[in-house]
Every structure is written in C-alpha cells, then in structure tokens.
Amino acid sequence: MRLLLVEDDPELSEMLTDTLSDEGYDVDQAADGQRGLHLGLTRTYDVMVIDRLLPALDGLDLLARLRSRAVPARALMLTALGTVADRIAGLDAGADDYLAKPFDLDELSARLRALCRRVPDSAGALRVGRGLIDLAVRDVVLPGGGRVSLSAREFELLRVLAARPHQVHSRAQLRTRVFDEAAAASLVDTYVYYLRRKLGRDVVRTVHGLGYRLGAL
Structure with a gap:
C-alpha cells in the first residue's frame, strides 16, 4: 500500500514513517500542506494520513482540495482538536476517519488497516x-x-x-x-x-x- 503522510512535526513524522514502513507501507512524507497537495495530485496513493493543523495549507483545506480534484485515496486525519465539531469538520472535508492526538500507535495501525481493506471497493466506483x-x-x-x-x-x-x-x-x-x-x-x-x-x-x-x-x- 502506498501511503502519503502529511505531518509538520519532524519527530512524529519520522516515528510514523518508520513504524508504517515496518508494517509494509510505501510512505511519502510532506511537512506542509502545499507539499502534501502537490504529492496528492501528482502521485497515486491508497491511503493518506493528514495532520489537521499544517503550515502553508491547513489540513482541512488540503483534503477538500484533493477531494475536489477527485483524489480517491482513503484519508485519516490526525488532530489535537478533538471536539465533536472538529471531527465533523474533518469528515465533511472528505476524511474517512479521524484520530485525536495523543493517540496509540496500535490504534492508528488498526484504523489504517481498516481503511485499506475498503480500498478494493473503489473498483466499482469512481470519485466525484x-x-x-x-x-x-x-x-x-x-x-x-x-x-x-x-x-x-x-x-x-x-x-x-x-x-x-x-x-x-x-x-x-x-x-x-x-x-x-x-x-x-x-x-x-x-x-x-x-x-x-x-x-x-x-x-x-x-x-x-x-x-x-x-x-x-
């Protein structure tokens, strides 16, 4: 599975990249929303992990722009903003799942596996x-x-x-x-x-x- 990780915290980004690579994902990193947008539009991914608060382009705006360009990859949004309203905003922007910081790595891995199991269903659908x-x-x-x-x-x-x-x-x-x-x-x-x-x-x-x-x- 190809995975796009958009996270501006360098330590967290490296830790997640190492962990997810060990689990078999081919991980591309982006440290800000603009780089994430470029990668999301020019490369094909099965799943994306996107931080909510990003420099250059906010995570919600990034995801909304990717969805407006019919990018079909499943998206898990990470955030320190854990209110119900924040979760709703993330889902409305096009996220498939939402995980509040701090989080357990095992839970993150399980949620990503669940999202990846849903990817084959897209063979019978096209994103708009x-x-x-x-x-x-x-x-x-x-x-x-x-x-x-x-x-x-x-x-x-x-x-x-x-x-x-x-x-x-x-x-x-x-x-x-x-x-x-x-x-x-x-x-x-x-x-x-x-x-x-x-x-x-x-x-x-x-x-x-x-x-x-x-x-x-």
Missing part, C-alpha cells in the same frame, strides 16, 4: 469530489449518502469525465465517446445541462474554448 459514481447500478452517491439515478447517457458522460478527472475533454471527443458520431455537438451541452440540473452546477466544469472536465459534488 466527495461523492461517488456507483458503476454497478448507475447511481451517484452524494456526500451525505443520498443517491441520484442517471439515465444511460447521463451516466456514460459522467463516467467518461470521472475516469480522467484532470483531463479537459472537447465536445468532439465527448460526442464520439458517449453519443453517436452523427449526433449534433450540441447534444453534449444538453446532457451537461441535465447532469448539472440533477447534481448541481459544480459537477461538470466548463473550460472556455476547450470543453469540459470533471467537477465535484
């Missing part, structure tokens, strides 16, 4: 920000847990965008991949409108003069 496309039933799972059903063409259009979340797709490319090539190019715009009407305007982003790319829920 903090939501998911359930590939088995052609539904979108919203961040709050609700589901929205899509038509066959709505689903295929969103699936194509989510499969390459950082790529800008031209209307011609989307027409070829989703619709009959004989269809009018305006049909792409029509189905983008349908998706936005069902899932919110941010689900598909317009890149003016170029086409569309995946947004977020």
Whole structure:
C-alpha cells in the first residue's frame, strides 16, 4: 500500500514513517500542506494520513482540495482538536476517519488497516469530489449518502469525465465517446445541462474554448 503522510512535526513524522514502513507501507512524507497537495495530485496513493493543523495549507483545506480534484485515496486525519465539531469538520472535508492526538500507535495501525481493506471497493466506483459514481447500478452517491439515478447517457458522460478527472475533454471527443458520431455537438451541452440540473452546477466544469472536465459534488 502506498501511503502519503502529511505531518509538520519532524519527530512524529519520522516515528510514523518508520513504524508504517515496518508494517509494509510505501510512505511519502510532506511537512506542509502545499507539499502534501502537490504529492496528492501528482502521485497515486491508497491511503493518506493528514495532520489537521499544517503550515502553508491547513489540513482541512488540503483534503477538500484533493477531494475536489477527485483524489480517491482513503484519508485519516490526525488532530489535537478533538471536539465533536472538529471531527465533523474533518469528515465533511472528505476524511474517512479521524484520530485525536495523543493517540496509540496500535490504534492508528488498526484504523489504517481498516481503511485499506475498503480500498478494493473503489473498483466499482469512481470519485466525484466527495461523492461517488456507483458503476454497478448507475447511481451517484452524494456526500451525505443520498443517491441520484442517471439515465444511460447521463451516466456514460459522467463516467467518461470521472475516469480522467484532470483531463479537459472537447465536445468532439465527448460526442464520439458517449453519443453517436452523427449526433449534433450540441447534444453534449444538453446532457451537461441535465447532469448539472440533477447534481448541481459544480459537477461538470466548463473550460472556455476547450470543453469540459470533471467537477465535484
């Protein structure tokens, strides 16, 4: 398993890196939020451990930005802020689990193992920000847990965008991949409108003069 550790305390970071490496994780370290954002967007990880209070970019902002770019890695947030409101804020930002400092290393390891066991489930889903496309039933799972059903063409259009979340797709490319090539190019715009009407305007982003790319829920 590849693991991204974003922690600004050098002693804690080294201790966690040594411990997690001994447990078989391939660990990359980042000492601030900006470095964590760069690694999270340019490399693929199975799980991330992110401190809540980071220099350069706060842990909540870091995680929210990664989720907005459809980074699917499971995330465990570490924090000295242990109130219920703080935990809720972390989970709302896209964390899958939340562990308050000081913590027991055995508990951290157990929580990471639990998160990693959930990673294979992502084979049947694609991330859309903090939501998911359930590939088995052609539904979108919203961040709050609700589901929205899509038509066959709505689903295929969103699936194509989510499969390459950082790529800008031209209307011609989307027409070829989703619709009959004989269809009018305006049909792409029509189905983008349908998706936005069902899932919110941010689900598909317009890149003016170029086409569309995946947004977020």
